[in-house]
Structures are given as structure tokens and as C-alpha cells.
Amino acid sequence: MISALLDRCRRYADAHLGPLGHAATPVPGLAMVRLLQPGELQVAVQKPLIAMLLQGRKRVSTHGGSFEYSPGEAMVIAADTPTVSQVTRASLAAPYYALVLELDPAILRDLSAAAPARPAETRSVRVEPLAADVVDAALRLVRLLDQPEALAALGGGLLRELHYWLLMGVHGPAIRALGAPDSHAARIGRAVGLLRRDFARAIRVDELAEAARMSEPAFHRHFRAITSLSPLQFQKQLRLIEARRLMLAEGKEISQAAHAVGYASVPQFTREYGRLFDVSPGKDMRLARTGA
Incomplete structure (x- = not known):
């Protein structure tokens, strides 16, 4: 199924490629990446997401260490996390392709009751082999991208199914907290959302702490623990x-x-x-x- 997903993503990305090698899709939070050569180091503050690597190779570094992953593997980022990444294998003959989905806390919250509770995962970034159920749901979703009517009718259900299989798999403990409204990750996520929306203006720490419903000392402590950075x-x-x-x-x-x-x-x-x-x-x- 990996080869079928690669084929579908290749065709869509090649036809819809935008600036910096990204191809947006009509599905909220879903995009593809194509690069024709190894890239320079890229600095980003990533949202919670899953990046499914379909062709090529990539190295990602965070405060928790370095990860290198290959086709058939996925990187899950379970918190807003600063990363330094580099595509290390790509060429004209075999471009780098990845399918990236930003995780939706509302869907995870809806599904959390259906997923078994397991010990919490302390790592916010991890790489694991792609599960067959995840690939199957992703493939069925990508197949609808060029069928607007079918996508409108079925896309929401497939997006929900994709989140479900992620919760049920090895990534479940790491992303489960994103859907828990009173978890530290969710509370800090509300403050991060404010920073992302209004990053161009000066935002006071007490405003961020209020958004997170925490005292300022607790907010500082949990913000740095989750993101590895201070709010500033x-x-x-x-x-x-x-x-x-x-x-x-x-x-x-x-x-x-x-x-x-x-x-x-x-x-x-x-x-x-x-x-x-x-x-x-x-x-x-x-x-x-x-x-x-």
C-alpha cells in the first residue's frame, strides 16, 4: 500500500506544487511535500502532526534528540515543537515525497473515549513504522482529492478514521493528551494558538497564562517543558x-x-x-x- 500511496501523492503533488515544494489540498491540515534535491537545514516551530515519508530520507533534530527516517516510516510530533530538519536523500529521478497531516485536537477529543487508555508518552517527537490501517485510511482519503463531490461527502469521515487509527496505534499515547481539554498539552496549546494568531504584536505573559488557565509560574514551567522554549x-x-x-x-x-x-x-x-x-x-x- 505504501507504493500505491506514493503513486497517488506523486501525481497530486506534481500537479499542484506551490512555493517551497509544498502542495496544499482541500482537506484541512493535509499537505504534500516534494523536493528534487537534498535541502538545506530548515528551522520551524511545528504544529502537532504526522509526516508520512513515502520516498527519500529526512533528518530531524529537536531538543529531545535527532531522528532520521525513511520510506514506510512516520514522524509524529505531539506538541508545538521547534525543529531543525533536512531532507538528506532526493533527486530528479527519485524525488522526496511526504504526506503531512496536522492533528486535529477536536477530532482526537471526540475519539479519545473509544481509544484504550495507556501509559502517557513523554516524548513529543517519535518515529515509527507506518501501520497498515493508517496507510489504508490515508490512501482512501488521497484518492478523493480529485473528486470534489466525493471528498465533500466522505472526506470528513476518512479524516476521522485516520485520527482513530493513529490513536489506536503506537502513536496513541503521545497524541492522546492533545484531545484532553484539561491536560497540560491542551492548555499550553491554547496559549500557543494565541501566539500563532497574533505573533506580530506584543503579547503579555499574563494574557498567555490566562488563555492556558494557569498561574504565571505554572504556565512558564509547563510551556518550557512542552515546547522547550520560553514564550518570548x-x-x-x-x-x-x-x-x-x-x-x-x-x-x-x-x-x-x-x-x-x-x-x-x-x-x-x-x-x-x-x-x-x-x-x-x-x-x-x-x-x-x-x-x-
Whole structure:
């Protein structure tokens, strides 16, 4: 089934490829990635997701360690987590393809009663072989992408089924807390949602703690435990990552991107950009234009 899923994803991604090698789909949170050559290091603050690797190879580093995975394996990220990743195997003859699904806490919450309670998983990132039931549900969902009427009628059910098989499999303990409204992961997730929506404005810590329904000391402690960053560091990374997307994917000038994400000082933006990406904004843009 992996080869059938690869074939379907290849055809869809090749026909709908957008900036930076991503192909969006009509299904909320579902996208595909295609790259034709090994890539540079990519810094991101990932949402909870499952990334199913179908062809190529990728290495991902987090505060918890490094992971390298291959076709037939999936990486699950069970909390908003900063990552540094790199596609290590891709070519014109055999491009890198992956199917990525952002996990929906509302669906997980709905399904949690049907999934057996198991010991909590402390790792927020893990790599495991893809389960046959997960691949089967993903394949049936991807088959509907070019059939809008069928997708409208059946897509929601297949998306729910895909979440169910993830909960029932080896990834279940890691993602179960995302659907529990009073878990620390869910509470911090509400604060992270506020940061993601309004990262360009100054947000006070007491506002974030209120969103999480925690005291400020407890909020600081659990936020760092789950994301590995302080709220200020988290917001800064969100700003810089979005600025990079604006420059490389939309062609914005450095000052335009800096101001769009909330920086009043372009020199400060340039310094912090260089510290995060290990390259200046100007050089990054030149490298992107030349494909170097």
C-alpha cells in the first residue's frame, strides 16, 4: 500500500506544487511535500502532526534528540515543537515525497473515549513504522482529492478514521493528551494558538497564562517543558520563520518582512535572523534566487 500511496501523492503533488515544494489540498491540515534535491537545514516551530515519508530520507533534530527516517516510516510530533530538519536523500529521478497531516485536537477529543487508555508518552517527537490501517485510511482519503463531490461527502469521515487509527496505534499515547481539554498539552496549546494568531504584536505573559488557565509560574514551567522554549523565544521564532517565508516565497524586501512580523528595528531583525538561520536575510535571499 505504501507504493500505491506514493503513486497517488506523486501525481497530486506534481500537479499542484506551490512555493517551497509544498502542495496544499482541500482537506484541512493535509499537505504534500516534494523536493528534487537534498535541502538545506530548515528551522520551524511545528504544529502537532504526522509526516508520512513515502520516498527519500529526512533528518530531524529537536531538543529531545535527532531522528532520521525513511520510506514506510512516520514522524509524529505531539506538541508545538521547534525543529531543525533536512531532507538528506532526493533527486530528479527519485524525488522526496511526504504526506503531512496536522492533528486535529477536536477530532482526537471526540475519539479519545473509544481509544484504550495507556501509559502517557513523554516524548513529543517519535518515529515509527507506518501501520497498515493508517496507510489504508490515508490512501482512501488521497484518492478523493480529485473528486470534489466525493471528498465533500466522505472526506470528513476518512479524516476521522485516520485520527482513530493513529490513536489506536503506537502513536496513541503521545497524541492522546492533545484531545484532553484539561491536560497540560491542551492548555499550553491554547496559549500557543494565541501566539500563532497574533505573533506580530506584543503579547503579555499574563494574557498567555490566562488563555492556558494557569498561574504565571505554572504556565512558564509547563510551556518550557512542552515546547522547550520560553514564550518570548517561541514568539521570536514564529516571527522569523514567517519573515523568511515572506521573503523567499513572496519576494518581500527585508524591511517589509521585518515590519510585517512585528519588528520595529531592521538591524535587530537582521541580527536575530542570522542567529536563528545561520545566514543573513540578504544572503538567504540571494541563495534562494540562485538555487545554491
